[in-house]
Amino acid sequence: MSKPPKRHVTLTDIAAAAGVAPMTVSRVLNGSGYVSAETREKVLAALRKMNYRPNGLARALKRQRTETVGLVLGDIANPFAAELSRGVREVLAARGYNLFICVSEQSAKEDLAAFDSLLDHRVDGLIVATRASKLGNDRLAEIVEAGTPVVAIGRDFRHPQADLVTADHLRGGYEAAQHLISLGHRRIGFIGVSLTSGLWLRRFQGYLEALREHGLPVEEELVAGGGASAEQPGYATEEMGYEGMRQLLALREPPTAVFARNDFAAFGAMNAIKRAGLRIPQDIAIVGYDDVPLASHTSPPLTTVRQPTREQGRLAAELLLRRIESREPVAREERIFACELVVRESTVGK
Amino acid sequence: MSKPPKRHVTLTDIAAAAGVAPMTVSRVLNGSGYVSAETREKVLAALRKMNYRPNGLARALKRQRTETVGLVLGDIANPFAAELSRGVREVLAARGYNLFICVSEQSAKEDLAAFDSLLDHRVDGLIVATRASKLGNDRLAEIVEAGTPVVAIGRDFRHPQADLVTADHLRGGYEAAQHLISLGHRRIGFIGVSLTSGLWLRRFQGYLEALREHGLPVEEELVAGGGASAEQPGYATEEMGYEGMRQLLALREPPTAVFARNDFAAFGAMNAIKRAGLRIPQDIAIVGYDDVPLASHTSPPLTTVRQPTREQGRLAAELLLRRIESREPVAREERIFACELVVRESTVGK
DNA sequence: CATATTCCTGTTAAGGTTATCAGAAGATGT
DNA sequence: ACATCTTCTGATAACCTTAACAGGAATATG
Numbered sequence: 001m002s003k004p005p006k007r008h009v010t011l012t013d014i015a016a017a018a019g020v021a022p023m024t025v026s027r028v029l030n031g032s033g034y035v036s037a038e039t040r041e042k043v044l045a046a047l048r049k050m051n052y053r054p055n056g057l058a059r060a061l062k063r064q065r066t067e068t069v070g071l072v073l074g075d076i077a078n079p080f081a082a083e084l085s086r087g088v089r090e091v092l093a094a095r096g097y098n099l100f101i102c103v104s105e106q107s108a109k110e111d112l113a114a115f116d117s118l119l120d121h122r123v124d125g126l127i128v129a130t131r132a133s134k135l136g137n138d139r140l141a142e143i144v145e146a147g148t149p150v151v152a153i154g155r156d157f158r159h160p161q162a163d164l165v166t167a168d169h170l171r172g173g174y175e176a177a178q179h180l181i182s183l184g185h186r187r188i189g190f191i192g193v194s195l196t197s198g199l200w201l202r203r204f205q206g207y208l209e210a211l212r213e214h215g216l217p218v219e220e221e222l223v224a225g226g227g228a229s230a231e232q233p234g235y236a237t238e239e240m241g242y243e244g245m246r247q248l249l250a251l252r253e254p255p256t257a258v259f260a261r262n263d264f265a266a267f268g269a270m271n272a273i274k275r276a277g278l279r280i281p282q283d284i285a286i287v288g289y290d291d292v293p294l295a296s297h298t299s300p301p302l303t304t305v306r307q308p309t310r311e312q313g314r315l316a317a318e319l320l321l322r323r324i325e326s327r328e329p330v331a332r333e334e335r336i337f338a339c340e341l342v343v344r345e346s347t348v349g350k
Numbered sequence: 351m352s353k354p355p356k357r358h359v360t361l362t363d364i365a366a367a368a369g370v371a372p373m374t375v376s377r378v379l380n381g382s383g384y385v386s387a388e389t390r391e392k393v394l395a396a397l398r399k400m401n402y403r404p405n406g407l408a409r410a411l412k413r414q415r416t417e418t419v420g421l422v423l424g425d426i427a428n429p430f431a432a433e434l435s436r437g438v439r440e441v442l443a444a445r446g447y448n449l450f451i452c453v454s455e456q457s458a459k460e461d462l463a464a465f466d467s468l469l470d471h472r473v474d475g476l477i478v479a480t481r482a483s484k485l486g487n488d489r490l491a492e493i494v495e496a497g498t499p500v501v502a503i504g505r506d507f508r509h510p511q512a513d514l515v516t517a518d519h520l521r522g523g524y525e526a527a528q529h530l531i532s533l534g535h536r537r538i539g540f541i542g543v544s545l546t547s548g549l550w551l552r553r554f555q556g557y558l559e560a561l562r563e564h565g566l567p568v569e570e571e572l573v574a575g576g577g578a579s580a581e582q583p584g585y586a587t588e589e590m591g592y593e594g595m596r597q598l599l600a601l602r603e604p605p606t607a608v609f610a611r612n613d614f615a616a617f618g619a620m621n622a623i624k625r626a627g628l629r630i631p632q633d634i635a636i637v638g639y640d641d642v643p644l645a646s647h648t649s650p651p652l653t654t655v656r657q658p659t660r661e662q663g664r665l666a667a668e669l670l671l672r673r674i675e676s677r678e679p680v681a682r683e684e685r686i687f688a689c690e691l692v693v694r695e696s697t698v699g700k
Numbered sequence: 701c702a703t704a705t706t707c708c709t710g711t712t713a714a715g716g717t718t719a720t721c722a723g724a725a726g727a728t729g730t
Numbered sequence: 731a732c733a734t735c736t737t738c739t740g741a742t743a744a745c746c747t748t749a750a751c752a753g754g755a756a757t758a759t760g
Binding site for chain 1: 425588
């Protein structure tokens with residue numbers, strides 16, 4: 001009972017079975033043009049019988065659009081990416097578009113491969129949420145100039161014909177640090193990047209700005225990368241946070257508060273603090289970033305900065321569709337969402 | 351300086367620019383057939399100048415293959431899905447295939463939409479890692495029978511022409527419970543499903559089996575769904591674990607140990623235990639499932655069951671490619687990976 | 701020197717769909 | 731009765747690429 005790899009049923013097969021021209025079947029399928037009730041019934045009968053699936057390739061080739069959007073993520077494993085893609089999907093699904101996700105695993109080269117792969121399949125537009133790179137941005141500029149709509153999310157890509165959606169992480173980082181300062185902390189650590197190579201990280205810049213503004217010195221020893229993985233661009237891990245915190249705890253004069261690059265790093269740091277037998281926040285206060293679901297369920301619950309992630313995805317999708325569906329050139333849009341400090345007990349213990 | 355939506359550069363454009371036939375350009379691009387060095391140079395020059403990108407739709411339409419594989423995930427937000435897709439990607443990338451991911455958000459209907467969307471784009475094969483449903487399995491059977499290679503991961507879909515990759519969660523669940531029993535526990539709770547509707551969950555069956563085998567009664571009150579979200583099929587959340595544990599703690603006679611459906615539920619449970627002022631594992635021992643990275647960094651570190659997630663993804667990809675690239679029918683393969691109990695301090699405290 | 705072989709290039713058709721045009725049949729208006 | 735319009739269906743070509751074939755030129759073989 002071995003099945004030879006069957007050919008797909010084509011629209012022409014249906015036409016033959018129903019005794020009509022292919023074009024008529026096409027009209028029935030798309031509900032366009034005139035078809036008599038009688039003919040329609042014949043075609044529908046044939047369709048039901050033969051289990052036909054339209055060939056999207058051929059259709060897209062002819063129509064010059066695929067009704068599919070590509071989303072490029074740097075890393076599929078983090079809550080930010082997940083939430084973002086949900087937002088994107090919501091909007092696309094409602095408007096009848098499909099979403100294909102490509103993951104670049106944080107490599108600029110894979111980024112290019114993902115762009116190419118999606119473009120070769122002629123997606124109607126691209127949403128890019130990977131870390132910026134010279135290589136990637138150059139290619140993106142080419143893509144935009146070749147006429148494919150592109151929207152960047154939280155990625156430093158500015159182009160007169162592409163939209164940008166992001167959150168104000170400079171401000172978010174500033175407020176997190178400011179919060180700790182206002183609680184009286186003077187030695188405030190940062191976990192997740194190193195001082196020398198972390199300036200691309202907006203929330204880190206915000207931290208530096210807050211310190212500067214309050215006349216606090218920026219001490220290199222208080223900025224803990226968290227080991228070898230620190231320079232990797234992805235979402236910081238709890239491992240990174242754990243290692244970073246251990247570095248800080250090993251100082252002659254450890255910080256009294258730390259700001260972690262994201263919640264996962266903060267979780268790792270919290271565990272390091274507890275293992276060292278110290279209390280949160282009495283001995284060391286801690287702030288995370290992102291407000292992932294887990295953040296409100298740790299003990300103590302984590303003070304963190306919430307960014308409207310799903311909204312960013314939704315808006316990006318809407319901006320993209322606007323470009324896709326507009327005939328004439330569209331004015332550039334850059335939207336920066338505000339972040340919100342969520343104060344919990346990891347800084348103002350009960 | 352408004353740009354009209356440019357047409358893509360086609361192979362024919364290149365041919366015209368280089369003064370050769372389209373076929374010759376095709377030969378240069380694909381490195382197939384004979385092309386003189388001189389002609390090749392002309393073509394390459396034109397290619398460089400005109401920024402050409404092959405039209406994958408047309409190519410795929412002609413070649414009848416896309417070198418693209420579709421992966422359907424139920425939920426992008428969980429570590430299992432992330433790790434799985436990494437494994438799949440690794441293998442595909444090495445063999446020159448692209449990966450498109452579709453997310454069904456745990457709905458059987460969306461599942462079908464994802465299948466259709468990928469099939470309409472004529473992916474060469476499908477890897478399905480969503481929860482089984484009657485609707486979905488019926489459709490998958492049709493797909494397989496229509497000739498598209500399909501591999502299921504951890505999904506109850508059996509078909510003579512489709513492969514199945516999974517891990518032995520029955521055994522995994524059994525060992526987790528067995529571990530707690532061997533530590534002397536007699537009242538062992540389960541968090542993450544309800545007794546009445548949780549039987550689809552293999553690890554839960556393993557738990558029941560272990561109890562039965564040791565003559566322990568299965569008490570309904572010890573099986574805590576964790577609120578309304580419990581019946582949702584996705585990855586259990588820490589919220590679910592938190593709520594579930596609170597239910598168990600409210601019993602007249604709470605369990606002395608709990609087994610959580612996955613690590614995230616376990617984290618939530620741990621936090622509920624700590625908030626109640628109890629100690630882990632002295633008052634309540636806890637076991638999770640999956641061994642996500644965070645599990646070794648909680649305090650105390652979590653005893654859990656490790657499943658070889660990435661390997662499952664890799665194997666699924668390999669099985670799929672085997673089917674895609676073989677002309678003749680391929681024998682069905684069902685591979686069940688063993689799970690491994692990882693004992694940490696949440697059960698055998700230091 | 702005739703014949704076979706290798707190298708190179710072009711022509712044609714096809715993959716499955718749909719836009720466009722053309723034409724037939726029936727309905728409506730004057 | 732004739733022009734006009736609406737409704738229906740089909741033929742043709744095109745979207746862009748490549749497989750298959752064909753043929754010409756150059757080189758090798760007997």
